Amino acid sequence: MRAAVIGGGVAGAASAIALARIGAAVTVYEAYNDPAGPVGSFVSLSVNGLRALDALGCLPAVQEAGFGVERQRMWSGRGKPLGDVPRGRRSGDPLHSVTLMRADLVRTLRDEAVRSGARILTDRRLTGPHDPAATGADLVVGADGIWSATRRALDPTVPEPVYAGLYSVSGTSTRTDAERPSFNMVFARRGAFVHIPAPDGTVWWSAQVASAEQPADPAAIGIDGLAALFRTEPAVLSLLGAPSSVRTGTLLHVLAPVTRRHDDRTVLVGDAAHPVGAGQGASMAIEDAVALARELASAGEIPAALTAFDRVRHDRTGKLAKTAAANRDAKTAGPVPAWFRDAFMPFFFERFYEKATGWLYDHDPGQLPAAVSGPGPGLPRHAR
Incomplete structure (x- = not known):
């Protein structure tokens, strides 16, 4: 063939x-x-x-x-823990997600x-x-x-494909206090911010920005622009305040x-x-x-x-x-749905995570x- x-x-x-x-x-x-x-x-x-x-x-x-990345942690913009679950697997699976x-x-x-x-x-x-x-x-x-x-x-x-109302800007930061590799997602007012401490002491991050207006070049927004967009999220500002650089920017599309x-x-x-x-x-x-x-x-x-x-x-x-x-x-999400998410997610996310994702992670190819x-x-x- x-x-x-x-x-x-x-x-x-x-x-x-x-x-x-x-x-x-x-x-x-x-x-x-x-x-x-x-x-x-x-x-x-x-x-x-x-x-x-x-x-x-x-x-x-x-x-x-x-x-390998063992854990996935979800946070509110103000730093409130919303959930802590195994990353991309069931809790009993010895195979760990790879980034x-x-x-x-x-x-x-x-x-x-x-x-x-x-x-x-x-x-x-x-x-x-x-x-x-x-x-x-x-x-x-x-x-x-x-x-x-x-x-x-x-x-x-x-x-x-059409613009999804989201764009991402990804980069790296240098932190001396980086923890073990874990997937962290911060739900922010302007989207979400993902960051993963890498074994080499850097932190890999991706800002996913909600914007009805499609930017011409997301990467051109730069560190200062991201800091302005995420100015209400202290953990994000702390990370962007460390020596940081933008690697790429991408418009997200749906089909x-x-x-x-x-x-x-x-x-x-x-x-x-x-x-x-x-x-x-x-x-x-x-x-x-x-x-x-x-x-x-x-x-x-x-x-x-x-x-x-x-x-x-x-x-x-x-x-x-x-x-x-x-x-x-x-x-x-707007401010009202976001309030309900931050209020109720800590009570439900960890309890129902494995039941909701088992069909995905149990797949045998x-x-x-x-x-x-x-x-x-x-x-x-x-x-x-």
Whole structure:
């Protein structure tokens, strides 16, 4: 089977690994020379994403590229504790969430894809499954993100992403009193502020600012601008007052549910199919890669495999999209909803956290079958 993967970020690299593992000849077409980039924000992988990485055979490499985060703590803007729970896992799960820079995650997955036999071509922006470079492939995987050209090729009437009323500015600060790595989220008047002490003594942070007006360049707001926006949150001001630097700024977008995610030879994965947010974008993309490879290995034909893949992923990603919408609403809440959140969250969050998130973290992606050589079980018949 010849597979063309459009997009070389997390979704594309993970898909390349998974497809190469089942014996496909994979070519990744990446629009940028370096999809990881020299700067960027951090990503967190919860245990469901880590188990999918384990199925791909690259969990240790990703763990080495980042650091484990055991706890998740929620705070009001005034510093009132709102909840303290295991980060991205159930309390009894020995596997801990991993946080790392997005660039390091992409680089690690790309290196593994190459070791698995995939070919990665950079500076190659494909327009979709009908691009001349992809026409010789038996399978086209659209892993080209929320602004996916592959999605538009599948359905020219699909709505475009729209600004979500939030933007993020991410950076690092230097603190000598940093605690052990823990995920901290401060619910502020103007959005939310996430910060994670890293083992090297720095603090990685991301300000998620609620704004009806879309800024031209979020990164240009700078430390002084963020301090003004979060002037009523003492803990945030203390962190920004330490030596700090901005790494990146990003406008956050939402996408209406995608109703056509595949045809007989093309399939969407990751943000191209379901930009879920909720800190699960990378994990869902890696889960997609494992699920797609498993269905291709077990189905008799590619069309049947893509239909089965869409069926097994639809409900899970749809449920997570609703969770993400609720999380966005919490970050853009007005003063009255925020008062109720701060008053009642300490009584309910820790009691119901595991019940509410168990379906997400208990997911077992399964293992990939061994690769086959030439015609034989495991590859779609018409692709042999």
